[in-house]
Amino acid sequence: MDKMKRAERMVAVMQVLMSKPNMLVPLTLLAERFGAAKSTISEDLLAVKESMRYTGQGRLETVSGAAGGVRYIPEINSEDANEFLVGLADRLSSPDRVLAGGFLYMTDLLYDPAILRPLGLIFAGAFREKKPEVVVTIETKGIPLALVTAEALGLPMIIIRHGNKVTEGTAVSINYVSGSSRRIQSMSLGRRALEPGRKVLLIDDFMKAGGTALGMMNLLKEFGADVVGFGVLMETPRESEPKLVDHYLSLLQLRELDPYKGVVRVIPQEIM
Template sequence: MEKLSRNSRISAITRILAENPNKVMSLNYFSELLNGAKSTISEDIVIVRDIMEKLNFGKVETIAGASGGVKYIPDISYEDKKIFAENLCELLMDKSRVVPGNFIYMTDIMFNPRIVSTAGIILASNFYDIDIDCVVTVETKGVPLAYEVAKNLGVQLVTVRRENKVTEGPTVSINYVSGSSGRIQNMSLARRSLKKGSKCIFIDDFMRAGGTAKGIKDLLNEFESQLVGIGVLVDNVASARKLVDERVSIIEFNSVDEEGNINMSLSSLYK
């Protein structure tokens, strides 16, 4: 392969790191791919790191040791996170989003790539310092958000089903009580989906009373695994009693009044 210019190498390194967040990439890999000496690649990476930090695009960390290298940790500035949360509040406070039962229509939000991508970075940034093996979610609107969080953390996404699927093979199923309705519901997970002793975080689009999160915790116990964190896009703080304590959210739902006005606010991340 012909020698590449520094600009070309920097462009390639930036793209590779951005497409592989939280994955350690060795200097040997870049050296062989770009046909450059390790010392030259190291200088290129320093330039990429400085640019990322100056533009608040995240961090490029160097990992020491024989199995070391570099990895990219996606992030955005506090100001940009706050602006995103404010804009999301404005979107969700549209009175036309109220559907029968005082539920808020969010499907278009959860399948908007730009919104979900940024939300995934924000939620993932709260778990970078925790040792995590996988992200868990339930097969519902929260899947795209959970995928983005898993991608940014560089871990596997595990999807819990509401019903058993023959194609999943042997499964573990539990009954749990919905925190909002008090109804008994079912969730199941294929035995092959999760290794025993895994440390997991649960990601969802909307938390009402936390019944689903509590069910996830109980299901993980059946795999001798642990729930080490919870992240949601919207937290219903109007719920009088939550079934789980520790959680991270981007915005909070407070109420819908008699005239259909929706009251949303920023979460404690911005207070």
């Protein structure tokens, strides 16, 4: 292949880094791949860093030394984040989302990559400094949210199952009382899914009384896990419904939902 021009090489370097977010890419690998000296790649990276000032959508982190390299950290700036949450709250406040039984229909948004991506970046931005080592959720609706958060942080995800599943091997199982249904249920996590003493970020889609969240925390205690953060997409207001857990970040609040009048009002929370 013929020799690349500098601008072309910078774009190609950017593409390689963004294709592997959060992964350390050695400078030698970039140098070999694009047929340039390491010092040339270093200069390119300085210019690439400079370009990122203009977008506010991520940054490069350089690790020096023999085992060093560079990684792309995806980010969302607070202006974009707040604007996105205002728009999402607005879409969720639509009367045709009110379901029988007083539930809010939100799976169309919860499973849409275009909605999930910014949510993952928001959670990642809020919890990155707590240095979680794994993102944990419980099946089913919180899984996509947990996955995009894990991806934005460059971490693996773990899914707590309802009941006990044969495909997980030896598992720890606990009973818990779901705060809203008041029914006793069980949840389990495979022994080999989580090493003892890990720093965990909990992610879930919705919190009412927090019975499920409390159950997850109790289950994680059995693994000696340290829950360093807990993020939920939406909660009911704390004043009208006391929570069984403290210290969590919710992005949206369900202020009002009246299935008889067909009224729903979701508001964004102040996040940054």
